[in-house]
Amino acid sequence: MLSLENLSADLGQALLAKGWQLALAESCTGGMVAQAVTAIAGSSAWFDRGFVTYSNEAKVDMLSVPQALIQAHGAVSEPVAQAMAAGAIQHSLAHISAAVTGIAGPTGGSLQKPVGTVCFAWAIRGDSDQAERLVVETRYFAGDRAAIRQQAASHVLTGLLSLAG
Template identity: 60%
Template structure:
């Protein structure tokens, strides 16, 4: 899988959000702000990018996004319920109509039999509707993170109903 973002991906995402008059937010764990960084690399992104939350620790997920600590304890930080709660929390704590959340195991350590390195849960909240997805990516830490960024943005664009 190509790790680079398609040249027009961010432009297309910006256009889709601007056409709707919407703002977006990010809630990132394993990507550490790379999604927000990719978005804000585009000049003029303040017209459609509202804010990003880097919630690497479980405490940050709870304090900044309102993810219940009990949810993390029950399912683990890398799980569908936590990705969903992160996306909902980003919307609740931002002035945005679209959000993407990412939580995963980028490696090289931290994996388990149930959640091996490369396991990434995504959550998207678009106009109040939450979608989640599990993906497993190969490669080293940088490759997992790059693939997660690209997938998060491609899927958000698709959910906005715009061509990728």
């Protein structure tokens, strides 16, 4: 598996080739993806901004995620991840965005959503400056909190690379 920095460097090259900017909406990773991206010299040429929206209120306030969506599906859900990715596009200059929300543990899991459940969304800005949903998925990662967060951050970058590359 490539390191987060290697994935970020590859992503930066792909985004530069397209002339695209990136925005991130992170919850369970707490800015880990943005940290990996900004570790790359020159990333200001392709990274517009990141939103660390750990609380439900932050998702609503910063990304315009509807409160009713969170109440209906929970913060860790594909609909919320999709709304986070769309919000990152709407509240930025980015051409592409990624969102991640999950349960890194060791607490917070349930039978329906065990620890390690992580929801992702990737979006590209459409013609009307709104996000077009491209990919939304849920993955289940094993390990402790650090391992789950690391795997989630890697998956965010891998998904971005597949869309931008």
